[in-house]
């Protein structure tokens with residue numbers, strides 16, 4: 338008999354809500370983690386991106402909280418977008434139950450969050466803003482029963498681990514700790530050894546079958562990457578597309594250059610205002626925007642359906658990042674293509690990625706494409722506020738005869 342949400346003991350109200358959103362049976366990680374979490378075990382869940390971790394911790398939390406008894410669970414996630422996404426997902430699961438979920442992240446006003454937290458049972462938060470609230474004593478976590486860390490490896494990578502530890506220490510030692518991620522690092526082992534009570538570790542198979550994801554690369558001269566990309570965007574039969582760049586400055590330049598070529602592209606990076614980022618993501622979700630140029634961090638963990646292509650315009654230094662990036666496509670059993678544009682300087686990094694993750698990536702033969710210019714100087718004002726409004730272009734005659742002086746050079750080079 339195959340496992341269903343009923344057979345692993347999920348409440349009928351949740352099963353009904355899950356059916357409505359097309360979850361007919363649990364994924365591997367859900368099947369393993371949900372019963373253990375409900376038994377009160379501290380748990381470390383390791384599974385790849387796209388394997389359904391949100392429901393693996395979300396479902397048992399919703400079942401175990403008592404409505405109207407104040408904050409009982411905190412979920413920490415590394416980015417604002419993830420916090421937003423987890424809240425939305427949890428709200429769907431709890432459609433037929435009483436459960437209030439507060440989203441807490443930086444870049445927006447504190448007061449509405451304080452209001453929201455005051456009648457929530459579950460808080461989903463980024464570590465920075467959560468600490469802010471704790472320091473201002475606008476919320477107390479001393480009575481929480483569940484502490485969840487999502488994308489724990491990313492938290493470490495982004496330098497949030499100390500914040501996480503500080504938040505942990507604001508909770509009672511009796512809370513149950515649940516930690517999810519794709520890999521286990523030294524720092525995570527630190528949390529396990531210092532804070533967790535006899536934790537169980539579960540690992541799970543990927544939900545999305547790997548063969549639904551086809552991975553390719555092109556060897557291309559750095560100076561021709563842009564021309565090749567434009568050619569491929571025009572040639573490939575595509576649905577939604579995410580183009581990853583490792584630096585914010587590249588995200589901005591690439592978006593602007595694509596627009597100059599008449600290709601409607603939107604950008605997503607960490608220095609944009611929160612509202613702008615959420616707006617861009619919503620447009621993309623709704624299919625109103627189809628090409629998203631993003632920095633790795635800004636798009637980390639985002640779950641957007643119908644992403645047919647992920648392009649790596651360049652590679653991040655961290656090999657793990659490649660796996661996270663390509664995980665944005667071929668989600669929930671759909672097919673997808675990941676195409677990496679390999680310049681000469683990317684070869685070492687790429688070799689490391691391939692050997693570390695045993696990936697099969699096929700080289701594609703050279704293409705013929707027209708060579709296009711790539712403008713590296715745009716008005717400062719536009720650089721600063723994260724870009725133009727959608728659809729705006731730069732007609733030739735509006736461009737400056739001389740490039741403006743590059744101000745803020747060092748800032749524009751920072752990774753977000």
Ligand code: ADP
Pocket residue numbers: 359360361362363364367384385386387388389390391392638640668669
């Ligand atoms: P992860 O956090 O492991 O990267 P997510 O929780 O974001 O994965 O889930 C990945 C995708 O799979 C989402 O679109 C989610 O709605 C979908 N999904 C999760 N669990 C199931 C399930 N049991 N059945 C069908 N789809 C699912």
Ligand code: MG
Pocket residue numbers: 390391487488638
């Ligand atoms: Mg996730």
